[in-house]
Amino acid sequence: MIGNLESFQDELAASGFPPLVNKLAGAGFRGGIATCDLGPLRLVSLDTPESACVGRERDASDGEHLAVKVMTRGRTRIEQGRSDADLGPTDLVLLDPTRALRFESTAAAHVTILVPRRELRIRPAQIDRLVGRRIDGSHGPGALVSVLARESARSASAFREAEALRSAAAVVELIAVALESRLGDEQPAPDEWLRSRIVGYIETRLADPGLSPPGIAAAHHMSVRRLHKLFEDQPLTVAALIRRRRLERCRAELTGSGRTVTAVAARWGFSDPTHFSKLFKATYGYNARALVTSNRARTTRTRPAGRDKDGGDQGRHEQ
Numbered sequence: 001m002i003g004n005l006e007s008f009q010d011e012l013a014a015s016g017f018p019p020l021v022n023k024l025a026g027a028g029f030r031g032g033i034a035t036c037d038l039g040p041l042r043l044v045s046l047d048t049p050e051s052a053c054v055g056r057e058r059d060a061s062d063g064e065h066l067a068v069k070v071m072t073r074g075r076t077r078i079e080q081g082r083s084d085a086d087l088g089p090t091d092l093v094l095l096d097p098t099r100a101l102r103f104e105s106t107a108a109a110h111v112t113i114l115v116p117r118r119e120l121r122i123r124p125a126q127i128d129r130l131v132g133r134r135i136d137g138s139h140g141p142g143a144l145v146s147v148l149a150r151e152s153a154r155s156a157s158a159f160r161e162a163e164a165l166r167s168a169a170a171v172v173e174l175i176a177v178a179l180e181s182r183l184g185d186e187q188p189a190p191d192e193w194l195r196s197r198i199v200g201y202i203e204t205r206l207a208d209p210g211l212s213p214p215g216i217a218a219a220h221h222m223s224v225r226r227l228h229k230l231f232e233d234q235p236l237t238v239a240a241l242i243r244r245r246r247l248e249r250c251r252a253e254l255t256g257s258g259r260t261v262t263a264v265a266a267r268w269g270f271s272d273p274t275h276f277s278k279l280f281k282a283t284y285g286y287n288a289r290a291l292v293t294s295n296r297a298r299t300t301r302t303r304p305a306g307r308d309k310d311g312g313d314q315g316r317h318e319q
Contacts, residue, residue, distance in 0.1 A: 005022065005029040008029065016042055017044065017097070020054070022051050023052045023054070024049075024051055025049075031046070032046065033046055033047075036156040036157055037164075038152050038171070039164045039167065039168030040168055041114065041115060042065075042113070043113055043149070044114065045109070046108075046111075048105065048107070048110075049107050050105065052105075053103055053105075054101065055097075055100065055102075063097060064116060066094060066095070066097070066114075066120060067095040067114055068115060068145070069095055069111075070092045070113070070145070070150065071087045071108065072111060074106040076105040076108055078093055078101070078103040078132060079132060080099055080102075082128075082132070083132030083133045084132055085132055085134035086134065089137075090143065091137045092145060093132065093135060094131055094132075094133070094135070096127060096131050099131065113149055113152075115172060119168075119172050120179075121235055122179065123233065126179070133182060135179075141174060141177045142181070142182075144178070145175055148170075152167070152171065165251070165255055169248065169252065180192070194220070197220075198230070198238075201216065201219065202242055206245055206246050206268055207267060207269060208269065211242055212239070213227055213228070213238045213239060242269075247284075249268045250280065250288065255291050264288075
């Protein structure tokens with residue numbers, strides 16, 4: 001436990017939380033905080049006394065992450081955007097750290113998952129509809145997210161790098177499903193439902209080298225033009241989504257499998273190794289071969305830590 005409010009707030013800021021003013025905190029403040037990373041995700045476990053906090057609006061440049069708050073003990077009432085949520089144990093809520101926030105809480109424990117916006121791939125209009133709205137953590141997709149958040153916070157440090165990347169991808173996917181389910185509870189949208197179905201179709205066929213917009217359109221009994229229109233307001237086009245998800249699978253496998261770059265690229269639909277290498281470097285800022293080298297170095301313990309055979313800094317692969 002941390003017995004000093006200032007120290008507690010410093011720890012929160014270091015974990016990536018926005019500044020909060022606790023109107024009930026006094027000299028006897030006692031709070032607990034523990035932070036761990038799971039791939040690109042940061043999990044922050046908090047144990048706090050009765051609180052009444054406000055957070056001011058922040059500059060959009062500070063908004064690299066969205067936050068998914070999962071209650072484990074106690075109750076919290078949160079207001080953000082046009083919504084408010086009364087949360088009990090297992091419930092969760094999506095929060096935008098750049099927006100003004102107000103909440104009142106009993107003595108409580110909760111886990112917050114900080115998710116890079118680019119990983120969640122959620123549109124601004126959807127964020128507007130979702131922030132500050134309670135998601136039931138007792139059943140359905142919300143229950144899976146709630147359980148995973150609590151378990152991941154306890155065991156993330158035991159994950160190897162490749163396991164962490166794959167596990168993080170699964171957590172992000174479940175969060176997306178829970179958020180889409182919450183949207184569906186409010187207002188069924190045929191285009192969103194169809195788009196979600198198509199994304200699921202793509203995810204299960206990434207290893208198929210023939211996966212392409214014409215084939216996807218035919219499988220869903222629509223024209224290619226209609227398919228492209230479905231994705232015109234999304235962050236990625238259909239082709240770009242396929243390419244990005246394949247690259248993510250390749251990166252995870254190269255980190256931990258020990259297979260060659262050519263073999264992994266071919267497994268996930270990239271038939272031209274040279275094109276794959278250029279695409280990987282352009283996307284992530286480092287060579288795919290560096291992941292293989294790094295993995296071999298960890299396995300054999302024969303190379304000095306921190307440098308790959310091309311002289312690159314292995315400890316700074318992720319941007």
